[in-house]
Amino acid sequence: MATDYATLKKGGFMRQKQKDHFSLRLSVVGGQVDAKQLAAITEVADKFGHGYIHLTSRQGIEIPFIRLEDIDEVKAALAEGGAKPGVCGPRVRTITACQGSEVCPNGCIETEKLARELNDRYFGQELPHKFKFGVTGCQNNCLKAEENDLGVKGGVQVSWQEDKCIQCGVCEKVCREGAVTIADGKVTVDQDKCNYCGRCAFSCPTDAYDTTPGYLVSFGGLFGNHINKGEEMLPFITDKETLFKICDAALSFFKENANAGERFKFTIDRIGKEKLQEKLNEAYDKKR
Numbered sequence: 001m002a003t004d005y006a007t008l009k010k011g012g013f014m015r016q017k018q019k020d021h022f023s024l025r026l027s028v029v030g031g032q033v034d035a036k037q038l039a040a041i042t043e044v045a046d047k048f049g050h051g052y053i054h055l056t057s058r059q060g061i062e063i064p065f066i067r068l069e070d071i072d073e074v075k076a077a078l079a080e081g082g083a084k085p086g087v088c089g090p091r092v093r094t095i096t097a098c099q100g101s102e103v104c105p106n107g108c109i110e111t112e113k114l115a116r117e118l119n120d121r122y123f124g125q126e127l128p129h130k131f132k133f134g135v136t137g138c139q140n141n142c143l144k145a146e147e148n149d150l151g152v153k154g155g156v157q158v159s160w161q162e163d164k165c166i167q168c169g170v171c172e173k174v175c176r177e178g179a180v181t182i183a184d185g186k187v188t189v190d191q192d193k194c195n196y197c198g199r200c201a202f203s204c205p206t207d208a209y210d211t212t213p214g215y216l217v218s219f220g221g222l223f224g225n226h227i228n229k230g231e232e233m234l235p236f237i238t239d240k241e242t243l244f245k246i247c248d249a250a251l252s253f254f255k256e257n258a259n260a261g262e263r264f265k266f267t268i269d270r271i272g273k274e275k276l277q278e279k280l281n282e283a284y285d286k287k288r
Contacts, residue, residue, distance in 0.1 A: 003068065012085030013071060020068040023054070026078070027086040029123075030097035030115030030135070031059035040081020048074050058132070059096045060086065090261075092125045092251075093132050100137035100154065101213075107137035108198050109154030109213050114240070118152075121244065122251065128258035128267075131251070134221075139197040144223075146230040149264040150250055151218040152243070155196025156211040157236060160187040164208035171200035171209070196236060214238040217246060219276065220265040228265050233277055234284050242284060249283035250276070 005015060013022040026041065033041075045053050045063050048070045054062040066074055078084055086094055095118045098104065100111030115135050122133070136143035137154045145151025165187060172180045172187075179193035180200050187208075189200070196216065201209035215237045221230030237243050250264075253276050258267040268276050 006089075008071070009088045010091075012087055013066065014062075014088055016064065018065070021064075022066045022068065022071070023062045023064040024066050024074065025056075025086040025088060026061045026063070027084050027094065027123075028060050029095055029119045030112045031099075032112055033061065034082070036081050037083040040078050040083050043081070044074055044077050047077070058094055060094055087124045090127055090129045091131070092122045092127065093130055095119045095123065095133045095135065096143055096148075097135040098137050098142040100135075104137055105202070106140055106198075107154065108156045108196070109135075109137055109215065111135045111137045111154065114152065117240075117244075118247070122247070125251070127251070127254060128260050129263050131254065131264060132221075133247075139195055145216075146218045146221045147223040148221045148230060149219070149254075150247060151221055151230050153216040153218070154213065155216055155236065156198035156201060156213050157196060157238065158189060158194070158198065158201050159210040159212075160189060161208050161210060162186070164206050166206055166208075168205060170203050170205065174199045174203045212238050215243050217243070219250060219280075220268050222263055222265045226265075231273075233273075233280055237284070242286070245283040245286055246280055249279045253279050 012025040014025060016023055041053060041061060045051055048066055049063045050065045054064060056062060095115045097111040097115035100109055101107030102110055102112060118133055132148045133150050134143045134145050134148035135152045136145045145153045167185060169182055172182050177193045177195050179190045181188050198211060201211045216232055217234060218230030218232050220228060222228040254264050254267055257271045
């Protein structure tokens with residue numbers, strides 16, 4: 001029987017140059033792998049590979065030199081440790097994420113939880129071409145959100161509370177955008193300059209800012225043979241339900257309009273950014 005390479009690739013087994021050998025891509029969500037999974041991966045790499053793994057640029061783990069005849073045993077061994085193969089080909093890929101507010105002092109959102117929710121909702125979904133999500137927790141942009149087909153960047157909306165303010169001036173000093181100014185005992189936040197980084201609120205010694213966490217979303221990022229920075233096309237989003245509706249709308253636009261083998265960025269260019277904007281606006285406005 002002929003080897004079904006397409007099905008193997010869909011299940012994370014990518015052909016190597018060496019005949020009947022595969023590099024197995026594992027399912028990793030938001031860069032998180034627990035100790036039990038690591039132990040199983042190590043055992044498989046030792047027993048069925050060449051005793052090492054490869055860490056990909058998208059927080060993935062790959063085990064090279066898996067032989068064709070060992071594939072079923074490899075999957076069973078990984079399953080015992082709670083690890084499983086990922087996916088390749090024209091579908092939603094691994095959701096990448098930084099550590100977010102759970103760990104990072106600069107984090108504005110819980111990135112790991114969001115990555116898992118996005119993974120549960122979209123991972124492996126069949127599409128005209130591959131589609132990448134990236135989640136980053138703040139404006140430091142460790143995950144380079146705009147390199148992804150759909151990038152999510154965490155932020156906080158701030159509101160100054162006069163009764164708590166001691167006029168120390170720290171918020172004005174730490175604002176890198178020049179959005180915060182103090183004059184005549186009043187703090188003003190210029191919303192046109194604010195980038196939702198939250199430095200003013202995080203630095204305030206008296207918690208004189210109310211904060212609302214949320215998301216900035218970019219569309220059409222690409223980093224390969226062609227490079228394109230994803231573009232933000234919507235206002236700041238303050239609730240997860242709306243974020244998911246917008247993600248649904250973007251994927252729906254891609255499914256309905258893309259040619260086979262065409263990345264999201266080129267579908268947008270061919271169909272017209274204004275058409276995507278209409279669909280995104282419709283999803284965004286449903287929150288009202």
